[in-house]
Amino acid sequence: MILDVVEIQKILPHRYPFLMVDGILEVERLKRIVGVKNVTINEAHFQGHFPGRPVMPGVLIIEALAQAGGLLLLLEVPDRDNKLLYLVAVDGVRFRRPVVPGDQLKLELDVLSWRGDFCKLEGKATVEGQLAVEATLMCKMVDREPPAKAEEPAK
Numbered sequence: 728m729i730l731d732v733v734e735i736q737k738i739l740p741h742r743y744p745f746l747m748v749d750g751i752l753e754v755e756r757l758k759r760i761v762g763v764k765n766v767t768i769n770e771a772h773f774q775g776h777f778p779g780r781p782v783m784p785g786v787l788i789i790e791a792l793a794q795a796g797g798l799l800l801l802l803e804v805p806d807r808d809n810k811l812l813y814l815v816a817v818d819g820v821r822f823r824r825p826v827v828p829g830d831q832l833k834l835e836l837d838v839l840s841w842r843g844d845f846c847k848l849e850g851k852a853t854v855e856g857q858l859a860v861e862a863t864l865m866c867k868m869v870d871r872e873p874p875a876k877a878e879e880p881a882k
Contacts (some may be wrong), residue, residue: 732799734772738801740811740871742835745769748798759837760799762807764791764852769829783826788860789817792850796864800846809843809871815845817867823858824861830854836864845867 730751739746753761766783773781797812806809826832832852839847845868852860862871 728752731786735798736805741794742852745790747787747795748794748860751795751798751851752753752833754802754848755801757803757838757841760795760835761836762791762795762850764832764834766826766828766830770828773828781828783830785822785860788822788826788832788852789820789862789864791832791864792834792836792848792852792860793864793866796836796846796850797866798867799836799838799848800841800868803816804868810867811814812846812866814864815867818863819876820860820862822860824854826854826859832859839863 728750732749735748735751736746747764749765751760753759758858759769768781772784772787776782776784777868790838793814801807808811832854834850835852836848846866848864850862850864851858
């Protein structure tokens with residue numbers, strides 16, 4: 728493993744219960760990342776989604792993909808402590824199989840384009856080689872704190 732969860736938390740701002748990446752297996756700078764999310768019954772969303780038949784919500788799989796992609800991008804930003812990545816669009820989403828407790832999601836993302844503050848990533852999440860989710864994600868980098876407004880002159 729290239730990055731464990733302790734190292735990931737030094738880069739991503741997400742924390743329990745919303746950190747969705749447990750490890751990074753591969754990184755090809757500015758091009759590709761492969762991470763993992765271990766899915767356990769201890770996650771709170773399984774209490775209601777669905778009782779007696781737990782299935783990981785698709786939006787959380789998309790979030791896991793977005794976090795892995797964000798990690799790839801933030802690795803390249805020198806002042807990353809002052810930046811956030813916002814997910815601004817998700818296209819072409821397809822859910823191919825349910826993800827259940829005990830599964831390990833493999834999160835694979837490739838950079839399609841990166842211009843200025845915008846990035847487009849192609850992602851897929853698999854379980855034991857079977858495609859679970861695929862999507863194209865777009866994100867925008869923003870300042871963590873908005874720039875201070877200039878004081879208006881007194882009248």
